Amino acid sequence: MGAGVIGVTTAYYLAKGGAQVTVLDRQAGPGLETSYANAGELSYGMTSPWAAPGIPVKALKWLFMKRRPLFIWPLISPTMWKWSLQMIGNCNDESYRINKGRMVRISNYSRDVMPDLIAETGIEYDGRAQGTLQLFRTAKQMKGSKADQEILAEYGSPYEVLGRDACIAAEPALAEVRDKFVGGLQLTADRTGDCRMFTIALAKKCAEMGVEFQYGQSIRAIAIENGKVAGVDTEVAGRITGDAYVCALGSYGPRVLNPIGVRLPVYPIKGYSVTLPVTDDAYAPQSTLMDETHKVAITRLGDRIRVAGTAEIAGYSNRLGPHATDTVKHVINDLFPKGGDISKAEGWTGLRPMTPDGTPVLGGSRYENLFLNTGHGTLGWTMAAGSARAVADVVLGKMPEISMEGLTADRYS
Template sequence: MKVVVMGAGVIGVTTAWYLAKGGAKVVVLDRQPGPGLETSYANAGELSYGMTSPWAAPGVPVKALKWLFMKRRPLFIWPLISPTMWKWGAQMLTNCNDAAYAVNKSRMVRISNYSRDSLPDLIAETGIEYDGRSQGTLQLFRTEKQMKGSKADQEILAQFDSPFQVLDREGCIAAEPALAQVREKFVGGLQLTADRTGDCRLFTMALAEKAAELGVEFHYGQSIEGIAVENGRVAGVDTDKEGRVTGDAYVCALGPYGPRVLNPIGLRLPVYPVKGYSVTLPVTDDAMAPQSTIMDETHKVAITRLGDRIRVAGTAEIAGYSNRLGPHATDTVRYVINDLFPKGGDVEKFEGWTGLRPMTPDGTPVLGGTPYPNLFLNTGHGTLGWTMACGSGRAVADLVLGKEPEISFDGLTLDRYNIRL
């Protein structure tokens, strides 16, 4: 069986790996010169199993309005003349209630927990290195109101068997000793002990090499111009360099760019690009640097230790397919690292980056089959692509190969959007 995978980010590469392990001949197409060079390139580095939640949640609309007026705000919305943007936003608002949140989170956690359990096996089998650590995530609260508000999250974490610890100020310092220098800036935290950290791009590159050893062909520098359909099936993927690439089955793992090839064939996938920013800087003093991941609850910024580097990521900007990295784009993330770990890294030597996250209005990715019997989807993971990569890649690969997936696809497919040809 020959399978064509569209996209060589972390989702496409993990899917290709599991397909090849299952005996398929796999071809991966990507417009970049190598793997993991777009959304996977410089994300937060969090494997956020405990923080797997949809953005669409009760109270978020009110919070979003407040964020828009913060000096160092976590959210920017540019009012574009875009029916797609406004429709997506309206759909997201309909999910900002208790009932929808419970359903959507349960679907997301199903994938996240499966990914959490799958990653150690993959690492043990391949031996790949990716600056990984297993010291959890510390959600840091600057105010007592945030601390009290976390009780609802604690109940949900307990419901979904996600281990955690509630920490006072001294407990936070015990977990992250460098925070002792700024103890007056926070009151406590919530430590998610099952979370891990690691460089998503290093992982993607290393796994691509292992996949190539299994016979996976990576065709880089190939822009996908469209999907060809004949007699109700996908007949091939048209590229600008090789022309039409054919196979027995096809997997779309193009992240935020999936709609550009799916819309023309009648699959109007509600995935919208939400822009995020990060900076990466060298560690200058190990004792003063973070040891794992700290999530600043006020600014929604993650600070992650990746080997001898610190990755600081955050901000959500709704601005269409813009990849512009403006002069002040990283102000918020640079402020947070200076505020919490002022002696840990050299901010003057930062590398700035921006990327587009493929967001669905309900937060849940879109996996599995389509009305075309030989076309499958693995996209829409939002900010959790790295977290869900192994689980969604393994499950989709099983489905493509005709095996019984180990998790249910109920509520994960296109069917929940009533998309029909």
Template sequence: MHVMILGGGVVGVTSAYYLAKAGHQVTVLERQPGAGLETSFANAGQVSPGYSAPWAAPGIPVKALKWLMMRHRPLVLWPRLEPRLYGWLARMLANCNEDAYTRNKGRMVRLAEYSRDVLRDLRAETGIAYDHREKGTLQLFRTQKQLDHVGDDTKVLDAYGVPYEVLDPAGCIAAEPALARVGGVFVGGLRLPGDETGDAHLFTKALAVLCQEMGVTIRYGVSIARLDHEGGRITAVETTTGERLQADAYVAALGSYTPALLRPLGIAVSVYPVKGYSLTLPITDAEAAPVSTVMDETYKVAITRLGERIRVGGTAELAGFSHVLRDPRRETLARSVTDLFPAGGDLTKATFWTGLRPMTPDGTPIVGATRVSNLFTNTGHGTLGWTMACGSGRLLADLVTGRTPEIAGDDLAVDRYAA
């Protein structure tokens, strides 16, 4: 079967890899000049199944109002005359209850844990290198109130068998020795030893090369105008230059741009772009830098060691498809890394980046078949695209091939919103 994948980010490329492994002829269309140059380019670097949880949770509406009042706020909402934004927010608020949170968390942990295992298998099979480390994630609490509520997180982790450690300041320093230099800034932490780190862009570039060696055709610089359809099937992809490209099956893996492409087909994909930012600093003192990932709970900022660099990522900004780099967001990232690792990297040489995370209102990605018989989706991974990419790609390949997947996936398809 000839399968055409629309999108060459980490999700699209992993989909291509597993479809090619299943014996399919695969073509990838990507508008950028290379793989992984948009949302996959400079994300926080976490492969964090233990940190997989929907943003829509009980208590979040109240917390969100408090975050909006903070100077270094993790959430930013730009007032916009955009009905789609407010419809998405309404659906997210509808998921801020215990039943929905438990259901959505279960879906996410199931896929994320599977994805980490699949990534490890891929790494063993291919020897792919991407500055990866297997040293866990440390969620760092600055206040006693945050630490007192750690049971809310561990209860869910217990339910899904995710290993963890609740640490006092000395335990945090044992996990991340550089924190000994900033005593008094934090009161404790939650460590997730099964988490990993790595550069998603390096991974995507390297995997794209492996895909091509397997026979996958990757066409860069190709922008998609529309999907032609007839009789309940996609008949062709029409590019902005008027070229018509055909395959037997199609996979929409365009992140935040997926809804606009599928809307003319009558398929409502509930994904909204949530803008994130990152700083990447060269390490100046390895002993003063993080060992793995430290999640600063107060500012919702992740500080990750990637080879000889420190990646600082965070902020959820609702601003449509804007790619404007805003100085206040940089200040928040700089504040967090300066507080916790002041001598680790050189802020004066930092690169500042922004990308659009494709978020669903329930936090769960949209992976699977659609009402159009030969069209599938693999999108909506939000902040966890890197964490869930390999598992999503493997699941998608099984569904396209008609094999029984290794994990349940029937509740991940787009028709869950119709239900």
């Protein structure tokens, strides 16, 4: 269930393992929702839960910034407030280290298996391997990164601390705005690439392997009989049956899982991006930068620039308002004013499926033939290969290559 990057990658590993696979999605093709225009980062080095010590205080400050990275709409939603309280409950040192360790376990596994997937399939996705530059505008941010450096070292994620000149050596176009930052943290294992291009290409490869894609199939319900999943009821084709079922519906998973008693604290966090053409390569980014002040990522995708950021807690709204992308547009204009044509920027919004502890929900459920691969938040593209391979192994009765401890729905029991 689901033809985003998580669902399609899971289908690939299932088919590779010998399963006959059918993929259902309500859209007209693969990768048309959250996978459509995300930041493009394979952020192996920047894998961290949003729920961190000090975040509640920072969140209050962000709400008063002109170009703020966080918006909260006061909805009358018990689900939203319960999720928010659970997240706040994870904003302590002990929970952060536990959750960070779980997330890094998945992202490092993804980092390790992704090259094999690309070699096996030969797919193209505007990929680059030049790392991520976390850009600090203030000395305070630079000093505060020492805690991140300790954690990166603990989990074996390579990095380099860069001064202003070294940042410019990594991203030459920053020479034009050298007075706007003081230094950075280069995460050398990170990669970039177009998530939707990857998803489309991998779906095509899956189809060649015998995977059946049924698009335009909105799921009404998961049918339960005799303590097992008996089928998936769709609006067009009726009930579709199989031996095992994988839910990879992202933010929409709870809508079909809650009615059958699988209650996951996965909540949609809205994000925005713009994509614009490169006008001058000498003044454009070469890889990915993360503006630490505005929490905005700028990524080079072939002859395009993707700029993504903002976290908006607004329920299931997919509205793209006239000023919704102002912050991301401001950042690209501020750091790379000559690199791309902002007048041709294509705006987009999508819903990131977030858990309150940051870790996705993988593996089995209360039903022996229902499996989960959801809740990746902003890191679905980063964790896709690793989480899909691990879940496919569980479905096929194999021992996953990573420990599933703390990754399953059992942690919410």
